Amino acid sequence: MSLLYFMAPAYLANMAPPFVRYWRGWNRPISTRLFGGHKTVVGFALALATGVLTTAAQAGLGRPAVWAVHAPWLWIGLGMGIGVAAGDAIKSLFKRRIGIAPGARWLPFDQLDFAVGALLLVGPWITLSAGDVALILAATFVGDLLVNRISCALGIKASPW
Template sequence: MGPLELLIVAFWVMLPAYVPNNAAVLAGGGAPIDGGRTWKDRRILGDGKTWRGTLVGTLVGIGIAYLLNVLRPTAVEALGVSVPTFPLVAMITLPLGAMLGDMIASFVKRRLGRNRGAPLPGVDQLDFAVSALVLTAIVAFEWLVAVFTLPLLIVVFVLTPILHVVTNVLAYLFGFKHEPW
């Protein structure tokens, strides 16, 4: 695969993991997952991790994967790039893993004494991608290994922080987020 093809495939296979956290921000609010509980005098996750946001984010990611499967023949023809289809388990684990990764990062940030919205460089940009891939590897290992070659993984881990920063700045500028990170 050439560089452009790697970029297209990386974006394609990660889109179900890229979109959920953005959808959760738009649909957020409601009851926090931790119910306001604390652990060692700090919130477990914080008000930013809600049941509604997690459910909507996961469902939107599943919908994106389904839509990509439907659009695949047209995309292959239009792009001239062979993009993979998503098996049902990957359709679920990529977005769910992304949401879980964001919660794990929130938990870690609370343990480090960081407030909601405080940046944690590196973690903020990759938590969701790593968790999405790990959860998918647990239940769809053969598919993950067949799709995520080493060059593709490298592109994913370079592309993801760039996209994360750009989308967060845009969300901030449009008033969807209170901070640009």
């Protein structure tokens, strides 16, 4: 359970950008050619803000992630938020380069991109064992499949992956 708590900023940051579709203000794609039209500036900013706000809430509750041994909560939140958005964008870049259409399934990369990005960016400040990382990735894979199917059924996302 503590690994899920640790990953909460990344999980919430990953779930936040699809809600940008309800935003009626300015929301330019980062680069339609590189990432597709659905990777937007506001979506990236929302992922970043969600990662920071979640770690702030954890710190405010007096229960920061115990793995953050070399950095304040703000660095962990920034790493989680940027890692989530960057991991997803980089995965989209590779999908475009190999000819996979936006919204098309690409297992297991669609499920793990954001978690790998977050873990890579917070890696310098945390201590996780290989077993911890394996558990995080397994839980992320299964959880992402479930959450995305629910999001699609509710009309939040256009595809279940």
